[in-house]
Amino acid sequence: MPAKYYRYALETKLRVVDTARNDGNWERIASELGVKLNTARHWVRRHVHGDEPVQARLRGGRASQKVTSAMVEFLLEQIRYDPDLTLRQLADRLENETGVRVAPQTIKNHVDAACFTMKQLHKEPQYMNTSINKEKRRDYLVILQEYQAAGKVILYIDETNFNLWSTRTRGRSLKGKRAVKKVFAGGGQNMHVIACISQHGLVYFETRFGSNRYTNTNDFIRSLLRHVAQQGEISLSDVVLVLENAPCHCRAEVVFGESEFEQATLLRLGP
Structure with missing residues (x-):
C-alpha cells in the first residue's frame, strides 16, 4: 500500500x-x-x-488557466474591431500578441462565454456618420433652406432599375431524362427609370434599357431643364436641382456650365 x-x-x-x-x-x-x-x-x-520564500500554499479558489482574463479581453477587442475574424485568425493573433498557443475551439469557448455569438454581418460604409459628413449634411440643409426661403423651386432627381428577366425553373420531360431548355448566355438588359419630382408631384421622367452612366444622366438633365423652360411656368433662374452622390451623377456640373443651362442651380445632397 x-x-x-x-x-x-x-x-x-x-x-x-x-x-x-x-x-x-x-x-x-x-x-x-x-x-x-x-x-x-x-x-x-x-x-x-535557493532563497525561495517560505509561505503557505493557497488552497481552493480558481484553478490556474492557460487563457487569462486579459487574453479574453484582447480577443473581444479584436472582434469588436473586426467581427469577420475567424477562430483560426483569432488564435494566430493571440499567439503573436502573448506567445500563448491555443486551439480554435478554446477561442470559441471563451468567446461564447462572453456572450459573443455568430450572426449575419451588417456592413456599414467606412465613413458613415463621421463628424465631417455630419458637418456636410448640416451645410446642405442650411443652403437648401436658404433657397426655399428665397422662393426657389426645388427639384429632385433619382433613378431605379427593373429586372425584366423572368424564367421558369421547372418543366416536363420523359421519365429518366432531364428537362433541358436552351437559353441565352445573358438575362437581357434591365430597364432604367429616371424621374424628377418637386413638391407638387412628378415633373419629368424617362425610361431606357441598358446601363445608366454619367452621359445618360447628363442627357436627362438637359432634357429636363429644356422641358421646364418650354412649360413657361418656371424660370430656369428659379430652379434648384438636387442630386445625390451616385457615380452616374459625378459630372453633372458640366451641364450647368453650358450657356443654355447656366441660370439653373445644382445642389449636391449631403453624404
Whole structure:
C-alpha cells in the first residue's frame, strides 16, 4: 500500500529553515519535531540555498488557466474591431500578441462565454456618420433652406432599375431524362427609370434599357431643364436641382456650365 501523505505545519517548516539560516543544527531540530530527514534537507535546499520564500500554499479558489482574463479581453477587442475574424485568425493573433498557443475551439469557448455569438454581418460604409459628413449634411440643409426661403423651386432627381428577366425553373420531360431548355448566355438588359419630382408631384421622367452612366444622366438633365423652360411656368433662374452622390451623377456640373443651362442651380445632397 502507498504511504500516507503527511502535511507538516507551517510553524514546523519555519523553525527548521530559520535554524539552518542561523547555521544551527537543523537536523536535530527536525528530529525533535518529527520531520523526516529527507524532507528537512529538501526544505533547506529550497529555502536556504535557493532563497525561495517560505509561505503557505493557497488552497481552493480558481484553478490556474492557460487563457487569462486579459487574453479574453484582447480577443473581444479584436472582434469588436473586426467581427469577420475567424477562430483560426483569432488564435494566430493571440499567439503573436502573448506567445500563448491555443486551439480554435478554446477561442470559441471563451468567446461564447462572453456572450459573443455568430450572426449575419451588417456592413456599414467606412465613413458613415463621421463628424465631417455630419458637418456636410448640416451645410446642405442650411443652403437648401436658404433657397426655399428665397422662393426657389426645388427639384429632385433619382433613378431605379427593373429586372425584366423572368424564367421558369421547372418543366416536363420523359421519365429518366432531364428537362433541358436552351437559353441565352445573358438575362437581357434591365430597364432604367429616371424621374424628377418637386413638391407638387412628378415633373419629368424617362425610361431606357441598358446601363445608366454619367452621359445618360447628363442627357436627362438637359432634357429636363429644356422641358421646364418650354412649360413657361418656371424660370430656369428659379430652379434648384438636387442630386445625390451616385457615380452616374459625378459630372453633372458640366451641364450647368453650358450657356443654355447656366441660370439653373445644382445642389449636391449631403453624404
